[in-house]
Amino acid sequence: MTDQAQQLRAQLLNALTAGGSLRTDEWKAAAGTVARHDFLRGGFFRQAGGSAWEPVLQDDPGWLEACYQDESLVTQIAGTILPQDVRGQILREPTSSSTLPSLVLRMLEDLQVEPGMHVLEIGTGTGYSTAVLAARLGENLVTSVEYDADVAGRAETALREQGIHPALVTGDGLLGHADGGPYDRIIATCGIKTVPAAWIEQTRPGGLILVTIGGWLHASELARLTVREDGTTSGPLLGGQVSFMLARPQSPPALGLLPDLEAGTERQTDIGADVLNDWTLRFIAQFAAPNAQRLTLSRNGHTEDVLIDVVSGSWAAIYEDSGRWIARQDGPDLLWDAVEEQFGRWHAAGKPAPEKATVTVTSQGQTLAW
Template sequence: MTDAGPGAFRTGAAERAAMRGLLDALRGALAGPLAPEWERAFWAVPRHRFLPERVWVDDDLTACTRGAAPDHWLRAAYANGPVVTQVNDGIDDGIDDGRDPGDGERRASSSASAPSIVFRMLRLLAVEDGHRVLEIGTGTGWNAGLLAHRLGSERVTSVELDPRLSAQAARRLRRAGLEPRIVTGDGASGYAPGAPYDRVVATCSVRRVPRAWLEQTRPGGVILTPWESPWFRFGLLRLTVRDDGSASGRFSPHSAFMLIRNQRTDLRIYRDVVEDDQLPERSATELCPWAVAGDDPAARFAIGLRLPDIWRAWHDNPDVHGVASRLWLATTDTTSWAAVDWDGRTDQRLTVWQYGPRRLWDEVEATYRWWLRAGSPGPERFGLTVTPDGRQTPWLHTQAGVLTTGALTTGADETGR
């Protein structure tokens, strides 16, 4: 991947017009104007200066180069949406010679986040003059540039696993007159030489908060990270570190980031889980699978938080007589799996297949019923406490107080009634 050429770093009339359009969109998306210090950073650190010559756009990840399609490229740069800046971890991704990846499939592996998410996270981060910030996931360098403009380069450290992305970001930042410390390394390990930090912010999602982040944040400091489970990629987690080294805080909705690389689970049902000689148990359910794995983000978030080692996959029109759609479930250790079959005609009674030491559909159904009894809470009602040794306990804040979610319980405490 090459940096955009010198022409990409000018801010001419077209770029200024695009920036004004994005600023208007941000006011609407954030329900108000940017804080003055962030608006100054927005103009001083233009987003287009931090995008590569080639990006990938639309759902099919079509390559778009600035030289061949400058208007399309600039629209992507200043749309209020993410821009994919690397595919397939930069390995055999067709960057240099235009070829498709070896398996014919492009998978986004790095991107410039949607600007509204960037500035919403900066608002939640609540940096103050004099703060020292550790960023996990340098990516293009734009977020590090905004922070460096706000706080001063010497107060910002950013860690990037991919050495090529790290080098490119450092060059772009220098061209913009900014020189935060850019470290090539595993973001899960943080950067101990610069600790303690007042703020730690991740631009990739996690399923478990790395212990190093807690250890490198001062008491009273804040860790802000996108969150996901194998069930659902959704949410932001804002933790405050305590004097004893633990941290606790709440979730907020509406974000989806790529998972930190050392927590990825690349699992496939037929390659890794289901074997021909396995004999599952058959049962039935009246719970529609779309209720737990459909369009309700609050339900999906709650299930993923309560059952953090279960993932799912839809299989439409499987080659199975009488089955129009199938929802697969499996544990991340691949020891248990389940399938729920819909015949395409009725939602009253669906066939369930379950195999392994756990009955996964039973667990999902019980969790969903618990969530309904609790009043169908959204992500903002949930929180997480992390101990110094890394143990994570999710909790639900109800009218009656805080209810930990480690066990499926019933009763008045769940709803506050």
């Protein structure tokens, strides 16, 4: 590694320590052995205004300095497009990235590992976090699963070139990797909608699962769950509005043809659609309507916020009329009734912050309580 890269890495880690993102000497030492730029030699995309992205390649001015900024760097667009594939700009959605180092290191510290523990990482990505894990624990105690075969191949190349040889698996991370278990810790570097049963089954009783729980209303929180002997798991949210791309198998399905929004039953509601503009309240609402997606429409002189559950066919449209909020619903599940009930429990608990909440996962589902 060049003197400039070493200096940039040291500056980054010192800044993260001063800012409180990096709190322990053990993880600072581990991160100090890993060169982030070696996992970004294929370049990355930077935002070029609006939803446009433009490539930054290894030979471009500022590439190395950007690798050591505390920023997430997009490495793949639309599932297949890499920085070297693009000239100019592209208007598509990111599908893979190198997470900002402060979040990587915060999560590794929150994982509460001890020497000798076996860790399963869900989402290898560029391989940077995998390398830091291996530097702390030893490569023989780290297993990492990546869904995208091309992403997995690039990560393996970067790791092997640095002499790092953890167990790397290409496959659906939601299934874990039973052959390598049981694990003392599981950490997910992708967002998930529901905690997979396989992760619980593959974690030793007393072990921890660190995962960002999100959903199709686009709000998420980091949770640290303890696995019990009875096959259930629960634990606190850790706060901070942590956000990752959802695991691809849990991405929202296409809405398709909209339902007849003139149908259904109307009633007045004490909770308006404006609650869905707040990150924490959207997160809470997702536990009441876990399969709902949101869209905003202008209809009949009103702006309607519409929740649609394409799994059940249920929907709810909420709009304001003469200072009153109205909910119109149809389908087997009354979505806004469920949201109101969830908010009622939250209000009764004193409207606590997310880190006062506990997530519990059983065979009957996933719940949020205060």
